[in-house]
Amino acid sequence: MTFQFLPNFFKKIGLFIFVATGIPAFKKGYTEGRNAARGIENPDVYEVFTFWGFRITEPIYNILAVIGIFGLLLYLFSKDKKMDEFLTRIRFEALQVTFVLSALIIFLFLVFEPAMTINAQLLLEGQVILFLIINKAKKQWALPGDRENYE
Numbered sequence: 001m002t003f004q005f006l007p008n009f010f011k012k013i014g015l016f017i018f019v020a021t022g023i024p025a026f027k028k029g030y031t032e033g034r035n036a037a038r039g040i041e042n043p044d045v046y047e048v049f050t051f052w053g054f055r056i057t058e059p060i061y062n063i064l065a066v067i068g069i070f071g072l073l074l075y076l077f078s079k080d081k082k083m084d085e086f087l088t089r090i091r092f093e094a095l096q097v098t099f100v101l102s103a104l105i106i107f108l109f110l111v112f113e114p115a116m117t118i119n120a121q122l123l124l125e126g127q128v129i130l131f132l133i134i135n136k137a138k139k140q141w142a143l144p145g146d147r148e149n150y151e
Contacts, residue, residue: 011074014076015071015075018125030122032117033118034116087139090139102127
């Protein structure tokens with residue numbers, strides 16, 4: 001992506017916001033899909049956990065989802081320390097692997113658990129996390145010596 005206008009440190013801020021706000025929503029989406037596959041009704045008021053006496057409920061999940069998407073946008077629009085053709089190629093290869101693995105995971109769910117539903121937000125968050133892991137791994141394995149200057 002050539003439209004990057006935020007400094008590099010916003011990558012870490014955006015990633016932290018996404019992960020911190022995405023954990024409850026990820027857990028909720030997975031639980032809803034598993035319950036649907038088993039024929040269990042989802043409760044009207046969903047609560048994954050209580051944090052310091054504060055219950056995480058449905059409206060809070062919706063707010064966390066919006067904040068998580070904002071974190072992804074921060075990550076998306078921030079610059080890398082160095083960006084060249086090699087890193088662009090690594091990024092596109094990571095996108096390809098992410099797409100293939102996502103399609104494979106969905107296929108396996110359809111084969112072994114056809115009644116399970118997948119929440120769109122859960123799927124998107126899972127793909128982004130998978131892309132970040134694959135992209136980081138490809139950078140670590142493919143880059144010569146000074147890897148810190150490419151983050």
